[in-house]
Amino acid sequence: MRHAYTWGAIAVIVLASVTGDVLLSRAMKQVGDVGELRKRSSILSVVARVLQNPFFLLGIVAMAVAFFSLLFGLSWGDVSLVAPASASLTFVGNAAAAKLFLHERVDRRRWMAAALVACGVVLLAG
Amino acid sequence: MTFRKYLVLAGVALFASVGDSMLSRGMKDVGSVSIHHLQSLILAVLNPWIAGGILFLLAFFAAYMTALSWADLTYVLPATSIGYVLLALIAKFVLHEQVTLLRWLGIFLIAVGVSLVAGGPALTQTHAAHEQAPAETELASLGGER
Numbered sequence: 001m002r003h004a005y006t007w008g009a010i011a012v013i014v015l016a017s018v019t020g021d022v023l024l025s026r027a028m029k030q031v032g033d034v035g036e037l038r039k040r041s042s043i044l045s046v047v048a049r050v051l052q053n054p055f056f057l058l059g060i061v062a063m064a065v066a067f068f069s070l071l072f073g074l075s076w077g078d079v080s081l082v083a084p085a086s087a088s089l090t091f092v093g094n095a096a097a098a099k100l101f102l103h104e105r106v107d108r109r110r111w112m113a114a115a116l117v118a119c120g121v122v123l124l125a126g
Numbered sequence: 127m128t129f130r131k132y133l134v135l136a137g138v139a140l141f142a143s144v145g146d147s148m149l150s151r152g153m154k155d156v157g158s159v160s161i162h163h164l165q166s167l168i169l170a171v172l173n174p175w176i177a178g179g180i181l182f183l184l185a186f187f188a189a190y191m192t193a194l195s196w197a198d199l200t201y202v203l204p205a206t207s208i209g210y211v212l213l214a215l216i217a218k219f220v221l222h223e224q225v226t227l228l229r230w231l232g233i234f235l236i237a238v239g240v241s242l243v244a245g246g247p248a249l250t251q252t253h254a255a256h257e258q259a260p261a262e263t264e265l266a267s268l269g270g271e272r
Contacts, residue, residue: 028194105250113204116239123232
């Protein structure tokens with residue numbers, strides 16, 4: 001039962017952080033190149049522009065859900081399982097979600113990079 | 127990709143790993159937190175290591191958002207995962223933790239993954255995705271603030 005809770009928490013962490021990353025990425029693409037914006041306006045108005053973006057706020061909510069599910073997951077399972085399992089699944093999930101929802105061109109190179117980093121993260125925790 | 131943009135990516139990796147290391151160092155002072163004594167979590171912020179770690183993580187978030195404003199998610203995430211390598215090096219040489227052979231293998235795999243994307247294009251989103259953004263009117267209003 002404890003096992004099921006742990007993997008349930010991992011699933012929620014991965015889902016929430018992939019959702020958060022996709023929303024934040026979408027938000028920042030709408031905001032536009034921050035370096036370019038800074039040339040034309042003050043840092044405060046750039047920050048205000050980011051904070052007013054609805055995708056940004058939703059992204060923060062998703063990230064908060066991910067953070068608190070991580071805390072719950074860590075209280076149910078070992079840190080050496082929960083942290084690397086969720087981090088590496090998030091890498092692979094993000095590659096799929098970026099292709100689906102953000103229309104990024106995820107070529108073989110990027111798939112391999114995501115997979116290698118995911119394996120590396122698992123080994124780091126070992 | 128300009129030199130400045132590589133600096134931002136380096137910042138994402140560096141701030142995240144330094145921030146996490148400082149939090150880890152600080153939590154060793156604070157001790158384990160139980161769900162029934164959450165107030166100790168609030169007091170933990172007074173620990174200088176924790177406070178510094180939070181500042182670094184805020185800097186990480188600003189750099190991460192800046193990078194996402196001009197690069198793909200599938201570029202930023204692998205490119206900045208070099209931070210895991212940094213974290214392992216900090217763990218070994220600053221925090222004096224054991225880094226096993228398996229961990230060095232993990233570091234190697236991550237480094238190969240990073241080098242795979244870092245050489246490729248940073249932004250590949252199609253125009254369709256950009257046109258969905260209500261950027262024109264917002265840009266106009268921002269221009270007015272000048």
